[in-house]
Amino acid sequence: xxxxxxxxxxxxxxxxxxxxxxxxxxxxxxxxxxxxxxxxxxxxxxxxxxxxxxxxxxxxxxxxxxxxxxxxxxxxxxxxxxxxxxxxxxxxxxxxxxxxxxxxxxxxxxxxxxxxxxxxxxxxxxxxxxxxxxxxxxxxxxxxxxxxxxxxxxxxxxxxxxxxxxxxxxxxxxxxxxxxxxxxxxxxxxxxxxxxxxxxxxxxxxxxxxxxxxxxxxxxxxxxxxxxxxxxxxxxxxxxxxxxxxxxxxxxxxxxxxxxxxxxxxxxxxxxxxxxxxxxxxxxxxxxxxxxxxxxxxxxxxxxxxxxxxxxxxxxxxxxxxxxxxxx
Numbered sequence: 001x002x003x004x005x006x007x008x009x010x011x012x013x014x015x016x017x018x019x020x021x022x023x024x025x026x027x028x029x030x031x032x033x034x035x036x037x038x039x040x041x042x043x044x045x046x047x048x049x050x051x052x053x054x055x056x057x058x059x060x061x062x063x064x065x066x067x068x069x070x071x072x073x074x075x076x077x078x079x080x081x082x083x084x085x086x087x088x089x090x091x092x093x094x095x096x097x098x099x100x101x102x103x104x105x106x107x108x109x110x111x112x113x114x115x116x117x118x119x120x121x122x123x124x125x126x127x128x129x130x131x132x133x134x135x136x137x138x139x140x141x142x143x144x145x146x147x148x149x150x151x152x153x154x155x156x157x158x159x160x161x162x163x164x165x166x167x168x169x170x171x172x173x174x175x176x177x178x179x180x181x182x183x184x185x186x187x188x189x190x191x192x193x194x195x196x197x198x199x200x201x202x203x204x205x206x207x208x209x210x211x212x213x214x215x216x217x218x219x220x221x222x223x224x225x226x227x228x229x230x231x232x233x234x235x236x237x238x239x240x241x242x243x244x245x246x247x248x249x250x251x252x253x254x255x256x257x258x259x260x261x262x263x264x265x266x267x268x269x270x271x272x273x274x275x276x277x278x279x280x281x282x283x284x285x286x287x288x289x290x291x292x293x294x295x296x297x298x299x300x301x302x303x304x305x306x307x308x309x310x311x312x313x314x315x316x317x318x319x320x321x322x323x324x325x326x327x328x
Contacts, residue, residue, distance in 0.1 A: 003196045014195030015188050021228065022184035033074040033108075034176035038085060039168055059146035059313070063091045064100040068142070072135060075108030076227075076251060080259040081179060084266040097268050102276035103142035105259050107134060107248050115228070116244050120235040130245055130288065137249055137283035140309040141276050183258045190226040190254045216243060223247035226254045245288035250281035283309070 004011050054062045063086050071079020083104050087097040109131050117127020197203070203218050215237045223230015227247060234243040256274070263270065286305060290298040 003200060004192075007196060007199045010195050010199050011192050014192045018188040018191035019184075021191075022187055026184055026187065027180055031176055031180050033078055034081065034179055035169075035172045038081070038172035038175060057146065058099075058103070058142040060096045060100050061092050064096055064104070067100060067104045068106075068138075071104045071106040071108075072138070073108055075106070075111055076255045077105055077183070077259040077262060078108070079104035079106060080262045084262050084268065087266055087268065094268065097263075097266075098270040099145060101259070101263060101268065101270040102145045102272050103138050103280075105251065105255070105273075105277070106138050107131075107251075112248070116231060116248070120231060120240060120244060126241065129291065130241070130248065130284075133245055133284050133287045133291075134248055137280050137287065140283055140306060141280050144279065144309040144312050145272060145276060146313045179262065182261055186254050186257050187226065187228075190252075191229065194222055194226060194229055213237075219243055220247075223252055224250065225252055227252040239292075241292050242285050242288045246281040246285035248281075249277070249284035251277055 054060050054065050058064070064083065067079050067082035067086060070082040074082075080101060083092075083097050083100050086092045087094065092100070109128075112127040112131040112134070113124055114127075116130060117124040121127060203214075203221070215233070216239055219230050219233035219237055220243065221230075222233050223243070224247075230247050230252065231244055234240045234247070237243055256277070259273075283305060286298075286302050290302045
């Protein structure tokens with residue numbers, strides 16, 4: 001509050017810039033997709049693969065894969081909204097929903113191709129490569145947290161058999177408006193917070209160390225809180241490709257609060273969500289570094305972590321709970 005009074009012009013300028021980003025980027029890209037995703041899910045959208053495939057690969061039921069693909073096409077936080085809608089409609093259990101949230105909050109192709117590829121990296125091909133890295137890391141995260149379903153019966157919330165078709169569109173629009181407004185508010189808040197931190201000299205402390213990578217540290221610190229700010233700052237770094245890969249996998253606290261606001265409204269509490277997003281960012285950074293500067297060490301590390309994620313559920317199940325509780 002004191003900083004807002006001391007730096008009113010800077011705070012207002014940051015808020016105005018964030019509002020323009022929301023008006024010209026966030027709302028046009030997210031709002032139509034939110035409405036369409038809610039219409040599809042309320043109409044009983046189901047993924048064509050059977051439950052056995054989803055349970056064997058990710059330890060969830062089949063409808064969760066539809067939310068996974070919604071997240072890869074719609075971006076943050078469309079996948080979380082899709083999982084919450086599936087749970088409220090009674091299509092999946094609470095256990096499946098909380099596990100799916102660990103790998104169903106991903107970025108869409110528009111952000112990679114337009115902002116990262118064309119603006120930051122100057123290459124749409126590089127943005128497309130990062131998008132494929134993002135998808136592969138999300139799949140590995142889902143596999144890493146996969147667990148065998150219990151042999152007993154599964155309880156799930158019983159929702160209505162179906163909404164009348166004339167009510168689906170108005171409800172989808174009203175719910176999407178509320179979600180987009182909340183997302184925009186968080187973006188404005190974190191943009192002002194970062195602007196104030198820059199004015200009071202938080203980032204100047206990094207310049208006290210002559211050999212410290214100041215540009216990379218600034219981009220990383222900003223991206224940890226607000227994704228788009230960190231991505232734009234990474235354009236000044238030599239390691240922009242790797243930084244963008246990590247930040248897109250991590251998502252930022254602004255994205256996490258958006259997702260939390262959505263899943264809390266449905267009564268969900270994914271305990272491993274933050275660890276899964278950190279793992280997503282680290283996996284993306286490792287794969288991006290391997291592509292940017294391939295070497296025997298980077299290829300070995302990326303191969304090792306990939307195999308670890310793929311076979312960890314099998315190893316954990318075979319060797320007992322001590323591995324899952326102590327080693328993890």
